[in-house]
Structures are given as structure tokens and as C-alpha cells.
Amino acid sequence: MKRLTSQLVAQPYFLALVLMIVGFAVIALFQPNFFQPRTFGNNLRSYLPLICLAVAQTIVVIGGGIDLSLGAMLTLSSVVMVRTFGPEFEVPPDRIAAGILLGLLVATLAGAVNGWIVAYLRLQPIIATFATSFVWGGLALWVLPQPGGNVPQGLQDLVRLNALLPFTLWVVLFFGLGWYFFLRTKGAKALFAVGGNPQAAYASGVNVDLTRLLSYAGGGFFTGVGALFLVGDVATGDPLIGAPLTLASVVTVVIGGTRLSGGAGGIYGSMMGAAVYYLLINVVALAVIRFGWSSQLQTLLTGIVIVLALAGPGLVYLTQQLRRRA
Amino acid sequence: MDLLLQAHNLTKRYGATVALSEADFELRAGEVHALLGSNGSGKSTLSKIVTGLVAPDAGELRVGGQPRRFASPAQARARGIAAVYQELSLVPDMSVQDNLWLGHEIGGLLGINARETARKTDELLALFRPVAGPRFRAQTPVAELAPDERQLVEILKAVGNRPRILILDEATASLGARQVDRLFELVSGWKAEGLGIVIVTHRMEEIFRIADRATVLRNGRVVGSVEMKDTTRAALVGLISGEAKRALQVEAKAPAGRSLPALELSLRAAERLEALELQVYPGEVLGLGGLQGQGQRELLLALFGALTMVGELKVGGRPHRFAHPAEAMRQGLAYVPGDRNREGLLATRSIFENFMLPAWDGYKTGTVLQVERAQKAVIETGERLKLKYGGLELPITSLSGGNAQKVVLGKWLLRHPKVLLLDDPTKGIDVGAKAEFYHLLNDLRAEGMAVIFNSSDEDELLSLCDRVLVMLEGCIVAELSGAALNRAALVEASLGLKGEEGAKTIGGGEASRP
Numbered sequence: 001m002k003r004l005t006s007q008l009v010a011q012p013y014f015l016a017l018v019l020m021i022v023g024f025a026v027i028a029l030f031q032p033n034f035f036q037p038r039t040f041g042n043n044l045r046s047y048l049p050l051i052c053l054a055v056a057q058t059i060v061v062i063g064g065g066i067d068l069s070l071g072a073m074l075t076l077s078s079v080v081m082v083r084t085f086g087p088e089f090e091v092p093p094d095r096i097a098a099g100i101l102l103g104l105l106v107a108t109l110a111g112a113v114n115g116w117i118v119a120y121l122r123l124q125p126i127i128a129t130f131a132t133s134f135v136w137g138g139l140a141l142w143v144l145p146q147p148g149g150n151v152p153q154g155l156q157d158l159v160r161l162n163a164l165l166p167f168t169l170w171v172v173l174f175f176g177l178g179w180y181f182f183l184r185t186k187g188a189k190a191l192f193a194v195g196g197n198p199q200a201a202y203a204s205g206v207n208v209d210l211t212r213l214l215s216y217a218g219g220g221f222f223t224g225v226g227a228l229f230l231v232g233d234v235a236t237g238d239p240l241i242g243a244p245l246t247l248a249s250v251v252t253v254v255i256g257g258t259r260l261s262g263g264a265g266g267i268y269g270s271m272m273g274a275a276v277y278y279l280l281i282n283v284v285a286l287a288v289i290r291f292g293w294s295s296q297l298q299t300l301l302t303g304i305v306i307v308l309a310l311a312g313p314g315l316v317y318l319t320q321q322l323r324r325r326a
Numbered sequence: 327m328d329l330l331l332q333a334h335n336l337t338k339r340y341g342a343t344v345a346l347s348e349a350d351f352e353l354r355a356g357e358v359h360a361l362l363g364s365n366g367s368g369k370s371t372l373s374k375i376v377t378g379l380v381a382p383d384a385g386e387l388r389v390g391g392q393p394r395r396f397a398s399p400a401q402a403r404a405r406g407i408a409a410v411y412q413e414l415s416l417v418p419d420m421s422v423q424d425n426l427w428l429g430h431e432i433g434g435l436l437g438i439n440a441r442e443t444a445r446k447t448d449e450l451l452a453l454f455r456p457v458a459g460p461r462f463r464a465q466t467p468v469a470e471l472a473p474d475e476r477q478l479v480e481i482l483k484a485v486g487n488r489p490r491i492l493i494l495d496e497a498t499a500s501l502g503a504r505q506v507d508r509l510f511e512l513v514s515g516w517k518a519e520g521l522g523i524v525i526v527t528h529r530m531e532e533i534f535r536i537a538d539r540a541t542v543l544r545n546g547r548v549v550g551s552v553e554m555k556d557t558t559r560a561a562l563v564g565l566i567s568g569e570a571k572r573a574l575q576v577e578a579k580a581p582a583g584r585s586l587p588a589l590e591l592s593l594r595a596a597e598r599l600e601a602l603e604l605q606v607y608p609g610e611v612l613g614l615g616g617l618q619g620q621g622q623r624e625l626l627l628a629l630f631g632a633l634t635m636v637g638e639l640k641v642g643g644r645p646h647r648f649a650h651p652a653e654a655m656r657q658g659l660a661y662v663p664g665d666r667n668r669e670g671l672l673a674t675r676s677i678f679e680n681f682m683l684p685a686w687d688g689y690k691t692g693t694v695l696q697v698e699r700a701q702k703a704v705i706e707t708g709e710r711l712k713l714k715y716g717g718l719e720l721p722i723t724s725l726s727g728g729n730a731q732k733v734v735l736g737k738w739l740l741r742h743p744k745v746l747l748l749d750d751p752t753k754g755i756d757v758g759a760k761a762e763f764y765h766l767l768n769d770l771r772a773e774g775m776a777v778i779f780n781s782s783d784e785d786e787l788l789s790l791c792d793r794v795l796v797m798l799e800g801c802i803v804a805e806l807s808g809a810a811l812n813r814a815a816l817v818e819a820s821l822g823l824k825g826e827e828g829a830k831t832i833g834g835g836e837a838s839r840p
Contacts, residue, residue, distance in 0.1 A: 189428055196417040
């Protein structure tokens with residue numbers, strides 16, 4: 001047991017795990033109806049796009065990059081899906097398939113373009129992807145200038161599925177299992193090596209540039225999956241919906257213990273990080289209501305709590321240093 | 327005879343520097359072939375071309391009789407060439423096992439064959455198990471291994487996919503004696519199996535223990551290839567240094583005033599440094615020689631307060647303790663870093679700002695900078711350095727390498743330092759700028775400045791220095807001056823061989839006083 005505990009503490013996602021448990025505990029105390037099956041499912045469903053973006057960002061960051069266009073990419077992919085589904089209320093099956101495939105393809109291609117710019121044109125990832133975020137955002141407005149459109153009922157039902165577990169948890173389990181097997185492939189070894197020490201990877205015969213490109217393309221694909229769940233959830237298209245999720249995805253990666261400079265981490269922590277992100281917002285909202293504070297304070301408090309969560313490891317280190325000096 | 331590898335006329339240039347010139351080399355099956363040469367002789371470049379890390383500008387490479395041209399290490403490895411690199415090629419965060427198989431994992435598209443990988447990993451690790459620590463296991467992250475154990479992993483990684491040609495580039499540098507013994511046992515075994523093994527090392531005794539043949543390079547050219555059984559140490563040292571023993575007598579330079587040392591160090595320990603002592607006097611140029619990376623850089627950094635050290639330091643006879651370079655600067659020390667672009671210059675700022683960065687202290691009233699006075703001083707210094715520039719406000723990147731290096735040095739002259747620490751200041755600059763630099767150094771010496779001068783260029787040490795301390799693995803192993811300061815003695819001391827008559831050989835890091 002002791003060994004298990006120490007092993008758990010050593011995991012990079014330990015902080016995210018603790019914060020998630022604390023978050024759920026606080027909510028269980030002050031908002032017990034959160035865990036009623038219906039409410040719980042609804043809440044978790046709204047987490048889905050960010051969970052997918054967290055996975056996407058983790059893959060890119062482990063490979064030594066970062067993608068600040070994921071939010072815009074999510075939007076673009078979602079409006080492409082909605083436009084392809086068409087205006088009719090009853091969407092024919094071939095259009096459903098076309099919409100989903102096209103949306104996934106657009107997102108994956110957008111990721112690949114980012115990866116190509118970073119790996120082959122050697123632009124700084126932050127700058128390159130920030131720039132392309134305007135391209136994806138602009139394309140999204142061109143595809144769907146105003147919110148609207150239809151989403152097939154089947155897709156809406158899918159994300160509302162509650163078989164044994166809410167749909168979100170099935171997705172998380174599926175991603176987790178996929179990650180477990182991915183770690184046992186050559187691709188994963190190449191990804192971690194390229195992020196951890198590109199020179200060593202090159203000298204070992206790894207195709208560094210291609211690995212980088214594929215990491216961004218992989219991020220794009222999971223962003224497309226996020227777009228699919230997003231349109232299923234909101235049942236319509238919106239050309240401005242994804243932007244706030246970009247930086248949230250970086251926050252989930254950091255809370256989840258993935259190293260921003262690359263080469264270490266994993267999606268387990270990031271998916272927990274996504275939950276932590278929403279739970280923190282929820283807890284702050286609860287506190288604001290409970291103590292009768294002004295609702296304008298909510299953004300400020302959320303910001304402070306997120307900063308504290310991110311600074312957690314640094315603060316622990318600092319106190320250890322001070323104690324040692326004393 | 328079974329020739330595994332033939333290189334013909336290989337040439338490689340880096341800018342104006344010729345790293346390798348028309349080099350020929352061949353490797354037979356079942357032989358251990360040593361590549362020898364001093365700093366910058368081209369032996370590393372040659373081995374990097376063979377392993378695909380560096381593409382040659384000209385020349386031909388034949389592997390098993392077929393002409394080949396490698397664009398990457400992966401292509402070289404596909405032809406059975408594996409290398410143990412001098413600079414480690416491991417990913418610290420990954421486990422020993424993942425590192426061993428990185429880039430050539432066992433398994434197909436569906437994933438890695440875990441059982442087979444684990445079995446082969448155990449087989450490999452068993453080769454060095456008796457000479458490694460308890461952490462030397464498949465799942466240990468490489469970051470948690472000791473440096474020698476990392477080197478063992480590096481070696482196993484190279485032999486993991488059964489190469490036909492194995493290149494050991496300074497593979498023994500961080501190994502202990504028992505580990506070297508074990509490695510040589512294994513090398514003998516591989517040799518018997520018909521592998522061709524190239525060994526690059528500076529440890530002469532190892533070459534005589536293990537090598538069958540040696541090819542010697544000097545200044546990028548192959549100067550000889552000899553059978554080890556037909557040669558002697560003296561003959562090899564002669565080939566490496568390019569002259570017979572005692573052929574060169576350097577004129578004793580004007581003795582520096584033996585008054586109070588400008589700087590005295592009695593070091594007990596620091597990163598990569600053992601116990602050592604040194605003094606440098608006003609008007610003296612003290613050289614630091616030896617192979618590169620033997621602690622010379624660390625010694626300069628320790629003197630400049632940029633590296634934590636244990637020991638006593640005296641400047642002008644008064645004890646000091648520098649916690650930060652700023653404190654060393656206040657006592658009249660200046661440091662010219664070896665990596666000009668990373669540590670010497672602000673790439674995005676003007677020539678003027680680069681000059682003044684360390685010197686503003688002397689050019690301000692209160693907090694207001696005396697820009698005009700500073701500009702005059704910079705222009706004067708520029709003239710003294712024969713700096714070629716378009717204007718003070720132009721970006722530093724508008725200067726050529728040699729002129730940029732003048733700024734790196736010149737900015738310190740504005741502070742009128744008493745002790746100048748130079749870390750390989752002429753590396754990568756052209757001949758003309760070098761000559762001007764030598765003149766300047768002589769002037770500064772004449773003015774009474776004390777200079778500590780690390781150089782990877784033997785000629786500079788021989789022609790510019792009053793004394794040379796030769797460093798090896800963090801120790802000072804010899805102090806050469808007067809007639810004993812010659813090329814053969816320098817090369818011998820660098821390789822850790824006994825010095826000749828007249829040179830003071832220092833054991834156990836104990837420096838003798840001049």
C-alpha cells in the first residue's frame with residue numbers, strides 16, 4: 001500500500017488527481033444534486049470538447065511543440081460538419097457520413113499544415129500556430145457566417161447516451177485505453193524522443209521532422225473528434241464557439257503534469273486537467289452564490305484559483321527550499 | 327582481404343575552416359582500427375561522415391565494396407554501421423530499454439514486441455551487469471543513471487542491432503578502469519566474430535592494448551597509417567604532433583615580473599575539477615592546454631564566480647570569494663567566453679550597446695549615462711582593435727565573425743581589467759583577425775595585464791604563452807615553460823604520458839610554484 005502511494009505521488013498527474021478529487025468532494029458537499037445521473041451526464045457532456053482538445057494539445061506538447069490554433073480548428077471543423085449536414089431537418093445518412101468525415105479531415109489537415117510549418121519551415125510553434133489560428137477562424141466565418149444549421153438527431157442522441165456510464169466517461173475510457181496501447185508503439189517512442197532530445201532522436205535514426213508533423217496532425221484529428229462531440233452537444237453551428245478553449249487546453253496540459261518543453265507527460269493527466277478546469281469554475285461559482293459575493297468577482301476568483309493550481313508544484317518547491325534554509 | 331569500409335579523398339569544410347582534407351581510410355573485417363590526432367585534427371569529422379551525421383563535400387565512401395552516400399544516421403545504420411557518440415545520444419526521460427531500441431524497435435506496425443524486447447534488453451544489459459550499479463536495469467530512466475552507466479547504455483545501444491562496423495568515439499572517456507577492461511573483453515569477442523571496429527580515443531595506453539592498426543590525422547589530413555605491432559609510443563606521438571621530439575625550441579620569453587601574483591587560486595573542488603593550484607602574474611600570459619573539455623572552461627568560470635567552487639582565491643594578494651560574476655568584475659576580472667554567440671553578444675542589439683554592456687559603471691553620473699563620453703571611448707577602443715564596422719549603431723550581426731570577436735574582447739578593455747580570462751578566443755575566426763588578436767595580446771601583456779588563456783590551438787599556446795598548464799580530466803598534469811614548452815611535450819602531457827626532461831610533471835593535482 002505504501003509502495004502504491006509513493007508510486008502514485010511520483011506520477012506526473014498526481015496534482016491533477018488530487019485537485020480533481022478535492023473538486024468533486026467540495027461539489028458533493030455543497031451541490032449534491034450535481035451527481036444525479038441526469039445532471040452529472042449533462043455536466044460531463046459539456047466537458048467533452050475540452051477533453052478532446054486536452055488530448056490533442058498533449059500529443060503536440062510531448063513532441064516538443066504547442067498548438068495555439070486548436071480552438072479555431074475546433075470551430076472550423078464543427079462548422080464544416082454543420083454545413084455539410086445541410087439545412088434540412090432530416091439529414092440523409094450519406095450526408096451524415098460525409099459531414100463527419102469531412103470535418104475530421106479538415107481538422108487533421110489543419111493540424112498537418114501547422115506541423116509542416118513548424119517542422120519544415122522551422123517557425124516558432126507559438127507564432128506559427130497563433131497566426132494560423134486566424135486562418136482557421138476566418139475560414140470558419142466564411143463557411144458559416146452566422147450561428148445556425150442542423151445536427152442529425154442520431155449524433156445528438158449519441159453524446160447523450162447513458163449506458164451504464166455517461167457517454168463522456170466511455171470516451172475517456174476509450175482514449176485512456178488507446179493511449180495505453182499507443183505507448184507501446186514505435187510512434188510513441190519516436191514522439192517522446194523527439195520532444196525530449198531531438199538531436200539524440202536524430203542520431204538514433206528517428207525521422208524528427210516527420211514525427212513533429214505527425215504530432216500536429218494527430219492533434220488536429222483529436223480536435224476534429226472534439227468538434228464532432230461539440231456539434232452533437234450544442235445541436236447547431238457557431239463560427240466563434242471554440243476560441244476560449246485554446247488556452248484552456250494548455251492549462252489542462254500543465255495541470256496534468258505534461259512538461260511544456262516536451263518529452264514527458266501523458267493524456268491521463270490532461271483529461272483530469274480538463275475536469276479540474278471545469279470543476280474549479282464550478283466551485284468558484286458555488287462560493288460566489290453561497291457567500292453572496294458579487295457575480296462580477298467570479299472571473300477574478302477563477303483566475304486566481306487557476307494560477308494557484310498551476311503554481312502548485314512551484315510553491316511546494318519554494319516552501320521546501322525555505323524550510324531547508326531555516 | 328575483406329575490406330568492410332573504404333574512404334577515399336573525403337573532404338569537409340565548415341565555412342573557411344577545412345575540417346577534413348582528402349582523407350583516405352580503410353577498415354578490415356576483424357580488426358580494431360584506432361583514429362588518432364589532437365584537437366581539431368579531423369578525426370571526429372571523419373567518424374561522423376562514416377556514420378551519416380555529417381555529409382562530405384567531396385570524396386567517396388565504399389561500404390562492402392559498394393559506393394554509398396549517407397544522408398542520415400538511419401541510412402548508415404541500415405548498412406550495418408553503428409556508432410557510440412562522444413556527445414551522448416540518449417533521451418534522458420526515457421527508460422534504458424526504450425533508449426536501447428530507439429529508432430529500431432523490435433516489432434511490427436501493430437506495436438512493439440514487448441517480450442522479445444525485454445529478452446534482448448536483458449541479454450544486452452548482462453554484458454555489463456558485473457561492472458555497473460544496481461540501477462542499471464531495463465526500466466530505469468536514463469536520467470537516473472550515473473554518467474559511466476549512461477555511457478554503457480550508449481555502447482549497448484550501438485551493438486544492439488548487430489552492426490558489422492562499430493565506431494567507438496571517445497567511448498571510454500567517462501568509464502572506470504573495470505568498465506574499460508570489460509569493454510575491451512567484449513571488443514575482442516566482436517573482433518573475433520568479424521566485426522570491424524573503429525576506436526577514437528586520446529588514451530594512448532588503450533590504443534596499445536586493443537588496436538591492431540592506427541591512422542593518424544593532423545590538421546584535417548591523414549599523415550600516416552601504421553600497424554601497432556610495428557610502432558612505438560614515441561613514433562606515434564611524433565606522428566600526431568608532426569615533429570620529432572625536441573626538434574623545436576621556443577625562445578624563452580621575457581620573464582614576467584615575479585612580484586605579487588595578480589591572481590592566485592588554491593582549488594579544492596568544483597564541478598568537473600579536482601584539487602589544483604595556479605598563480606598568474608602581472609604581465610604574464612598563462613596558457614591552459616590539453617585536449618578539449620578537460621576542465622579548462624570550468625576553471626575559468628570558477629575564477630570568474632560563475633561556477634560554485636571550494637577553495638581560496640586571492641586577487642592582488644587579498645582573499646576574495648565571488649558569488650556572482652559582478653563581484654569578480656569589481657575586482658578587475660574579465661571573461662571572454664568561448665561560445666561567442668551564446669555568452670558573448672546580444673545578437674539583436676547594436677555594436678555600441680554590446681561594447682558598453684559591462685562598462686556603463688564607469689560612464690554615468692548618478693543614473694544618467696554619459697553617452698557621448700562612452701561613444702568616444704568605444705571609438706578609441708575600436709581603433710585600437712582595428713575593428714572594421716559601418717557605424718556604432720548598426721546591429722552586432724553586421725560584423726564578421728572575427729570583428730564580432732573583437733567586440734567580445736574589446737568591451738572588457740573599457741573596464742581596464744587587471745586579469746583577463748580568455749576561453750578559446752580565436753576559435754572560428756580568420757587568419758587576419760587572429761594575427762591582430764595576437765598583437766593585442768602582446769600589447770596587453772606589456773601593459774602589465776595578467777592573462778589566462780585557454781586554447782585548443784597548440785600553435786597559439788606555444789607562441790603566445792609564458793607558461794602553459796596542461797589539463798587532463800579536471801587536473802593540472804603538467805606545467806610547461808621555457809625550453810620544456812614545445813609541441814612534443816604538450817602533446818605527451820595532453821595524452822597523459824610522462825613528460826620529458828625539463829617539464830615539471832605534476833601528480834595528484836599538486837601544482838609546483840614557478
